[in-house]
Amino acid sequence: MSDVDQICVIGSGTMGAQIGLVSALAGYRTHLIDLSQEQLDAAREMLTKRTNRDVEKGRRTQSEVDEAWSRLSFTADRDAALSEADFVIEAAVEDLGIKRELFADLDRLTPEHAILATNSSNIVSSRIADATSRPEKVCNMHFFNPALVMKCVEVVPHEATSKVTVDAAVTVAEAMGKSVVRLNREIPGFVANRLLNALRREALDLYDAGIASFEDIDTAAKTALGHPMGPFEIMDLVGIDVVHLIRLAEYEQTGAPEALPHPLIRELYEAGRFGRKSGRGWYDYGDEGAGVSPGAASSKG
Structure with missing residues (x-):
C-alpha cells in the first residue's frame, strides 16, 4: 500500500473539502464525493477563495495550486469514483448508523486492496469495521480544523487493524505534510x-x-x-x-x-x-x- 495513487474523500463539508485539497496538493489524484451537488459547488467556491488568498499572500505558488486543481475532482457519482480508489477518507455526518451503512457501501464499491479510514474523532473505527468484510483495512485518520493549516493527524487502529494499514495511513499523512500521532490503541477522543x-x-x-x-x-x-x-x-x-x-x-x-x-x-x-x-x-x-x-x-x- 505504499503505492497509493487515488484517494476518495467522502463528504464535502468544511473538513472533507479541505482534506480533499490537502490530498491533491500532496500529489494524489483525488475525488471529493458528495451526494449534494449544491454542497459540492459550495466546497469548490470555498476552496477557490482559499487557494486564491494563499497565492496572493505568497503561501503557495500559482503553479502549485493549478497542479493541485488538475488532480482534484468534485463528483456526485460516488460509485464510479470509488471503483478505482486506493484509499478512502470518510468525513461525513457524525452518526454511527449512517457511518456503518456508508462503510458497508464502501466495502462493496471499492477494490479489495483499498483502505477505508474515518476522520471521526469521537466514533472509533471498531464500531464501524465490522460493517465491512475487511476490518483489518479500517482505521481512524483524524485531521484537525482547518485541515489546510493544522499539521497534526492522528492515526488510530482498532484491535483488528493491520500494521500494513496503519503504515499506509501514516505514509499518506506524511506525504500530505502532516505530523503524525500514532496511537497504539483506540480510545474515544484520542490524544x-x-x-x-x-x-x-x-x-x-x-x-x-x-x-x-x-x-x-x-x-x-x-x-x-x-x-x-x-x-x-x-x-x-x-x-x-x-x-x-x-x-x-x-x-x-x-x-x-x-x-x-x-x-x-x-x-x-x-x-x-x-x-x-x-x-x-x-x-x-x-x-x-x-x-x-x-x-x-x-x-x-
Whole structure:
C-alpha cells in the first residue's frame, strides 16, 4: 500500500473539502464525493477563495495550486469514483448508523486492496469495521480544523487493524505534510481532543464558579501558556454544536457521566449560538462572522 495513487474523500463539508485539497496538493489524484451537488459547488467556491488568498499572500505558488486543481475532482457519482480508489477518507455526518451503512457501501464499491479510514474523532473505527468484510483495512485518520493549516493527524487502529494499514495511513499523512500521532490503541477522543477536553472542562468550571470572565481565561491561556487561542475561542471556532455532539457521542460510547456536555455548552447549543458559524457563541462576531468582540455567552456573561 505504499503505492497509493487515488484517494476518495467522502463528504464535502468544511473538513472533507479541505482534506480533499490537502490530498491533491500532496500529489494524489483525488475525488471529493458528495451526494449534494449544491454542497459540492459550495466546497469548490470555498476552496477557490482559499487557494486564491494563499497565492496572493505568497503561501503557495500559482503553479502549485493549478497542479493541485488538475488532480482534484468534485463528483456526485460516488460509485464510479470509488471503483478505482486506493484509499478512502470518510468525513461525513457524525452518526454511527449512517457511518456503518456508508462503510458497508464502501466495502462493496471499492477494490479489495483499498483502505477505508474515518476522520471521526469521537466514533472509533471498531464500531464501524465490522460493517465491512475487511476490518483489518479500517482505521481512524483524524485531521484537525482547518485541515489546510493544522499539521497534526492522528492515526488510530482498532484491535483488528493491520500494521500494513496503519503504515499506509501514516505514509499518506506524511506525504500530505502532516505530523503524525500514532496511537497504539483506540480510545474515544484520542490524544489531542482528550487534552483539549481537560483544559476546556477546567475553563468552563472556572467561569461557571465566577472565578474569572471567559475573556480573561482565554487571555491566561494565550499569554501564560502560549496557546494561540483560548479555550472559549477554540470552542467558537470548532462550533458549539460540534463540541456538544462530540460530548454526547463519547457519553454514548463510555456511559461516563463526566463525558456529558457541560451545562453551559448545552445552554449555548439549545440557544443556537454555535460560534463563528452562527455569528455568536461565547463571543459576538457580528453579521459577517468575523472580528471577535466580547458578548454575553450565558447567565454568567
